[in-house]
Amino acid sequence: MSILVRGMHGLGDNLHQRAVIRQLMARDEVFLESSWVAPYHDLVAAGLKILRKATPLRTQSKNADREASLFHRGPLPPRAQEVRITYTPDLVRARGSVLAAMCWATATDYAAADFRMAVPAEWLQQAKLLFNAWQPRKPVLVYRPLVDRTEWGGCRNRNPDHGAYAALFDAIRDDFFVVSIADLVPGQEWIVSRQIRADVELHKGELDFETLAGLFKLSAGVFASPGFAVILAQAVGTPVACVFGGYENSSSFAGGARFSPTLGIDPINPCQCFSHSHACQKSIDIPAASARLRAFFAEAARHWPGCA
Template identity: 30%
Template structure:
């Protein structure tokens, strides 16, 4: 377990270290076979902005328009897969649906298939969430578009110095909000977003 009190003292990995009494020295995951998605182009995985009932945290989400902009750009050179597990009343999309070549929005993939998809993807674009540590463990390039609630979601909270972050890109709001509220109306404007993701793609992915 970790919560607000633990994150006042350190990162998520710090909190897990205190809980388990062991320091992580390797950040990896097992392989689960081939990608469940086949395409003629390199695969880009997009995580749309969603809110789920049991852990409603709209403040953490990026402005959905930036995910949509990233998806449009990626479709020029990649086969874009939009990945979510939506269910009425349980988890729902926020903002416009990003452009994609394939929508897997109804939990079509199992956990291990999801991991295999990320492992073999050319790039992942997401807000803060599970996609970040999974991509780091598989050394898959990942671009994180940040929203707010920085006390729980800032880069130094959701990563660890022992991780290989050389393939991680960040787009952070101009006035990044370090609040701890999951429902705060955080400022999420990111100046020059298209330039940021283009530069990262050119340097790290393409």
């Protein structure tokens, strides 16, 4: 049987989707609508066919244009069964994580859901070229600044408290060579967090997905707010700490915590409203959270094999 999967837009959702698609491919021919090809490189090699998904979203459109030649162009089989990957706030709350909600919605097995992604040697080589240029003398930490954007209702409610985010990063900053990554466009996506002292800033979307995956794989850890960076770190097995604000809490990414060390820093009063307008309380116990972060990243640095 052939299946047409109506996939989601976000990069993090696409990484999570790998677990669903892998299970569907075990028994059927699968066609997937997506703006992304590279995150499915191994599944494409195993027979997955990706159809370009129309979208007005900036990052997705930019990537789809870059990978235009890689999308499947053949016809769909007649009477392909349709599967839609989605999740609702109620389903995430009821099932316990975004990945669990996706599996429930698609009748796939959450216990066996595996979105881990091998990073090809050529992607690692691209990242190693960056490391060779930077010559880091400390373990490398990927840092995601807090951003807001015009799309998706913005990130204001989802972001943690700006002061808390800065204070928590300060607790571990001096132990790492820090690479700050973002894809900013004036008037469309901009940084709202406090300025930090990064060793390298890549804020213009300089890295394609392949190099980004290599960078995450070779780094000692990732410090981020909720978003794709958490799921990508889990997919490639890199320790990640995520600081939450409103909209959701650390249970969102619990499905990937079995694949890489994951530390969720929740507010004192966590919220799972999944609303862009709710007045979530974002206060964080800074001393307690800082102690947890220092212990977590000390362990990550201790196990970092280096970037050779």
